[in-house]
Amino acid sequence: MTDLQRVAVIGGGVMGNGIAQLSAMKGHDVRLVDVSQERLDSALASIGTSLDRFVKSGKLDAGDRADVLDRLRTTTSVADAVSDVDLVVEAVLERLDVKQAVLAEVVAHAPVAAVLGTNTSQLSITAIASALGDEAHRVVGMHFFNPAVLMRLVELVVGLETSPETLARAEAYAASLGKETVVCRKDSPGFLTSRFSAILRMEALHMLEEGLATPEDIDKAVKLAFNHPMGPLELGDFNGLDTYLDALTGLHAAHGERFRPPVELKNMVAAGRLGRKSGRGFYDHSGS
Ligand SMILES: CCCCCCCC(=O)CC(=O)SCCNC(=O)CCNC(=O)[C@H](O)C(C)(C)COP(=O)(O)OP(=O)(O)OC[C@H]1O[C@@H](n2cnc3c(N)ncnc32)[C@H](O)[C@@H]1OP(=O)(O)O
Numbered sequence: 406m407t408d409l410q411r412v413a414v415i416g417g418g419v420m421g422n423g424i425a426q427l428s429a430m431k432g433h434d435v436r437l438v439d440v441s442q443e444r445l446d447s448a449l450a451s452i453g454t455s456l457d458r459f460v461k462s463g464k465l466d467a468g469d470r471a472d473v474l475d476r477l478r479t480t481t482s483v484a485d486a487v488s489d490v491d492l493v494v495e496a497v498l499e500r501l502d503v504k505q506a507v508l509a510e511v512v513a514h515a516p517v518a519a520v521l522g523t524n525t526s527q528l529s530i531t532a533i534a535s536a537l538g539d540e541a542h543r544v545v546g547m548h549f550f551n552p553a554v555l556m557r558l559v560e561l562v563v564g565l566e567t568s569p570e571t572l573a574r575a576e577a578y579a580a581s582l583g584k585e586t587v588v589c590r591k592d593s594p595g596f597l598t599s600r601f602s603a604i605l606r607m608e609a610l611h612m613l614e615e616g617l618a619t620p621e622d623i624d625k626a627v628k629l630a631f632n633h634p635m636g637p638l639e640l641g642d643f644n645g646l647d648t649y650l651d652a653l654t655g656l657h658a659a660h661g662e663r664f665r666p667p668v669e670l671k672n673m674v675a676a677g678r679l680g681r682k683s684g685r686g687f688y689d690h691s692g693s
């Protein structure tokens with residue numbers, strides 16, 4: 406194990422619970438933080454389901470399942486969670502002000518040597534770190550992919566103030582999780598992956614708006630023509646349409662018209678159709 410034994414994950418939603426689970430599976434001592442016990446219970450339920458799948462497919466020993474859960478502690482207190490950690494992964498919602506406030510609270514309570522990773526999908530790392538004054542050198546983009554327990558990549562993003570030591574420690578943590586990394590060496594909203602992803606997704610949304618085909622056929626075209634495991638609309642439901650809309654809104658502000666979120670996507674989020682997590686999005690998930 407590296408010197409990054411103790412890890413706190415802030416936010417236990419779609420991404421945070423997977424990052425916490427994976428870290429515990431790879432031997433880290435993990436503290437998972439969310440705003441309420443209800444949210445933490447929901448995160449633990451997702452982790453339990455995922456661990457069961459690993460056990461069922463023979464990728465995890467039934468005996469090791471309990472050890473993984475023993476290494477994972479939950480709390481609603483950021484101060485308590487980060488007091489002795491080596492690294493923090495922030496995975497709260499995709500809003501600059503919320504991320505800045507959470508990291509400011511982390512800095513107030515974490516050891517000065519702790520690395521501060523943010524799992525933002527597209528926000529500027531420099532802007533997030535700007536709330537931390539002299540501590541900005543400790544902030545690095547650590548962009549995981551959903552589901553974090555299975556996807557092979559972590560995209561590391563260097564902000565203007567990120568120190569080489571911070572990047573090196575983030576690389577060591579990703580390696581300890583068995584991940585490959587790419588480094589986006591110049592901070593730019595959307596980095597490498599979210600800009601690629603958004604281009605395909607925007608075309609799918611425009612095709613839907615233009616009535617070219619059903620959602621099923623738009624997704625099937627991408628899956629079968631290009632061998633993608635999921636189509637772009639299916640993937641939106643998988644990510645969560647609220648997070649997807651927040652990400653597009655940021656990309657639109659940074660890169661202009663090509664990423665303008667369509668009104669239909671805004672309407673779906675306003676109506677609470679958030680994809681898998683609410684039971685309905687581009688598709689009906691109420692039975693799954
Ligand atoms: C504007 C841009 C910004 C947008 C918003 C932000 C987004 C981001 O910032 C970044 C992102 O995450 S983008 C999304 C990246 N993720 C993807 O593209 C996922 C695509 N899907 C897949 O790879 C597979 O469908 C997947 C791997 C998910 C599932 O595989 P399959 O399709 O083959 O389905 P299954 O047969 O169900 O699963 C295969 C094996 O894996 C096991 N498994 C699946 N999920 C699991 C989980 N969560 N935990 C544990 N095990 C799991 C499953 O049991 C099965 O195992 P075997 O039976 O042994 O093969």
Ligand SMILES: NC(=O)C1=CN([C@@H]2O[C@H](COP(=O)(O)OP(=O)(O)OC[C@H]3O[C@@H](n4cnc5c(N)ncnc54)[C@H](O)[C@@H]3O)[C@@H](O)[C@H]2O)C=CC1
Pocket residue numbers: 415416417418419420421438439440444496497498499500503507524525526527548549550551643644645648652
């Ligand atoms: N959903 C996805 O597929 C991906 C999302 N991301 C990024 O990861 C981050 C989290 O996204 P999701 O997990 O999808 O969101 P989510 O909405 O599923 O989960 C966010 C969690 O953060 C918690 N939270 C909010 N404020 C908090 C605070 N002050 N302290 C502690 N917890 C707090 C919420 O209660 C919620 O449980 C975002 O920045 C998103 O852009 C990155 C890769 C993929």
